[in-house]
Amino acid sequence: MLKTGEKILGYEVRQVQALPEINAVFHRLAHVKTGARHIHIQRDDPENTFAVAFKTVPTDSTGVAHILEHTVLCGSQKFPVRDPFFAMLKRSLSTFMNAFTSSDWTLYPFSTQNRKDYYNLMNVYLDAAFFPRIDPLSFQQEGHRLELVSDSSGRPELVYKGIVYNEMKGAMSSPDQVMVRGMMNALYPETTYRFNSGGDPAEIPALTHSQLKTFHQRHYHPSNAYFYTYGNFELSDSLAYIEEAILTRFQPIDPETHVLSQPRWKSSREKTYTYALAESEDPKRKCQACVAWLTADIKDSFEVLVLKLLEQILLGNSASPLRKALIDSGLGTALSDGTGFDADNRDTMFSCGLKGTAEDSGEKIQGIIFSVLQELVDKEVDPEMIESAIHQIEFHRKEITNSPYPYGLRLLLTLTGAWFHGGEPQKVLQLDADLQKLREELEKGRFFENRIESYFLKNQHRVLLTLLPDQQKAEREKAQEAEKLKAVQQGLSPEDLQELQENAARLKRLQEAPEDVSCLPTLARSDIPPAIQITKPRENPEDLPVVCYDQPTSGIFYFSGVAGIGALPERLLPLVPFFCSALPRMGTRKRHYTELVRWIDRYTGGIGLGAQARTRYNESGDCLPFISLNGKCLLRNIHKMFDITSELFTEFSFADHTRLKTLLLEYQAGLESAVIQNGHRHCMMLAARNFSMAAALNETWYGVHQLKAVKEWTGAINSNKGEELLQGLAADLNRIGEILFQRGNLKLALVGESAALGQALAPAKRIYENVGAADGNGYCEPQLILPGEVPHEGWSTATAVSFVARTLPTIRMGHADAPALSVLSKIMRSMYLHREIREKGGAYGGYALYNPESGLFSFASYRDPHILETVAAFDGAARFVCSGAFQAEDVKEAILQVCSEIDKPDTPAGAAKKAFQRGIVGLTDEGRLEFKKGLLALEKDQIVATAQKYFSRSLGDQALVVIASEEKLKSVHEKGSIKDLMLYRI
8 A cells, every 4th residue: 555755656645545434545646747636546446437637717708628628539649530539439348438627627537447448548538638639620610610601592601610619509598507607707706717618609709729729738737637546446557657658748837727716795796697588488487586605715624514514404405494485485486596505616605596586586585595594593503404414414425326427436526626726635535524523513502503694694795696588688699690790701801701611621521531540549349248237136035025135335225116107097197207206395194394304314315206117128018107216324224214215105195285386386497497408308208209108108207298287287276276276286196196105016125235134124014014905006008099190390499509309110129130229329320420410510419329128219419500401410320321331340339339338337226226127127137138149249231231121211201309499490390301390389
């Protein structure tokens, strides 16, 4: 083991710290010559993570850091190919590859289980970051460029193009993004945070190629670099590789990237921002209002912990005093975007407020916030709330999970703020000293009361921020852009226009030119492990329908329950996802909702429900819909968690109509926020919905039709018959619970170490004894009739970009063609759609997805400036694979991509829960292994034959759905090959 002060490969070991909670050792090193920093977390985890990060501090909103993140991945000195990053996605077994731009840093991380792959990827990542080509054409493709196109009358006109340009147009179409960016702009007016690091579409075109290169020279230097490694590979090997490949080639510099603290105000301020709202929408109560404060220095780990606890105390659950007062006020429908504590910036911030408010609600909302805070100071904070908050911190520190990122990357993201700004990052991972200090401070009395007073009541560095809808904003910005482009065009000489056209032609030739990527490292088929991850339950000595998984879960116990819902009456099915959302937050016949949610937070790491519509892995392919309930707790709280679960199953109640209405309005707000962020997913669900019962239910539950149904419910409830309708809704929800929670309809799984499983069997048995005794079985297909027509639709909403999806039925897993279809989806995306939709079209992404469970094959685009061109690209992708214009090497790369998804590791708990659900739907380990064997045996001729079998016919009669602005939809409705789109409004 390394020791503090030891020298190794040009580095000095600055710190070594055991992390017993996660069975790991923390190492912090510094490179003596260049000053490069390195953190290594040694842990017996085969999923190893590498990352290099740079502090990137923009001085404008041109998106320079974001565009640079994209552009450095477009070729480097050692790998002078057009797109090494996306090429490596095909040549790797990585479990994660990406790049992130934050407000003041840029990060390039990957994870893999394969040692050869690890060093292949490190080689490409390091050369890309430190020695990129930053070619002018790559800058134009990824960032922005001017191109001449023909307008409706055939005259040439200038337009802006570029992947980041369109990405940020899409991002800034979302009110949540505008709100959070506005908060940063308002609270940090004298620091880098006032700028939009992703790029403001109105300012992106001002960035020059020269400025981009200059930004790289200063920021992407070892003296400004932060290296990170995690897992069971040897640290010395990584250090030697980095030293030889990078650090020996640089001299130290002062990158001047230190972010100064924002000077504090002597009096509070007010700011107003606007977002675009469609003219068809009702602007009433579409505002947001919040109060935001600048709080502690990110380097003060104790105060950061205190503020995290205050976030949990004040806002953590429905009974938290600030959250409850805001929601109960009726001034809004949900907490405002950005609500909570943010510990990523040099100065941390805290905000809270409401969305779905009236324009004049800001002062009232601010009044409620300060009234609650003052009352807490005057009457003291409930000690039970403090203990509950501490429990939540302790639980989530202890839990090992790979969602939404691999565990090694999750650890890195928790310590970036402190590390990049000169704090002590290990304290973020090991809180024992700070928790002990907190206990000592609590013994003295009035600790949190004093902090509430200093951070909120007496803190003048705060802003009352209001976000207003503007139904003319989109049209006004479009007109401003057109006027700007017109002025630019008028100022261009014929020679300038000729140069633009030649530039566009050069870029197109670059994008379409075949490339020799043999310089890039790759894996072979022999590097793919033939086995699959298998998790078997242990034999259960009790005569119970309970599946037990003996897994090393690091002192946490997991519970999973499933209830079939196929027997629900058709009219109740659309209510299922809201039932799942509301049940653990409604209260029961025994206790008020405030008591219930506090009980859950005090003794568990969370209890949640979700609805799934799955397809059985048998010849019938019947739809199998069910609700899953998942809970987790520390070992000492197993009996408490089962008490809570039993009460939810047997004493549920929706009788509190005021609470029911509040939850419904919150639920609607969440659905509305997701439309633009998940536009491609909504498109695919709409396109798939009439091909199978499972697809129809999933769209009904999680798609546009769920939002439309909820809008109808809330509209009716706000009418003069509201109480009557709430009564009916409560009765329907109670009926769902009565049908679901019956002895013959429950299946349970317990996951944990052997001793924990022994503790859990008795309370699990009591659940069966307490629920209804009916033997009815809901594991059947619902009695629904699918519409016969194939969707061919356009759905309008307020968005500056489009989302396009096409879906067609193929075959399901178990058929001999299924492995080939999985591979075809990767070939289409990486070899055709990526080039046509992203590189040439400027969309953020183009996708081809095969679902082996349903047999549905989907094409999609995300944040797309085009519609007709994208539909043509879908057709082109089909022709491409049918032509066989790819090589055996391309087949191998596609197989690598599919296998990297199959072999992506799960945590012990995650593996067990997945195994349990595979048992529910009938997916056997033998079937999974057979599918992988089929993949590894694929050859090119088999792939081409499968492509011709399913894609040689015209795709024009398959489902097609577009989400875009009303103007764009009307335009494509009147011309081109999709003029028969049925138009709807979201």
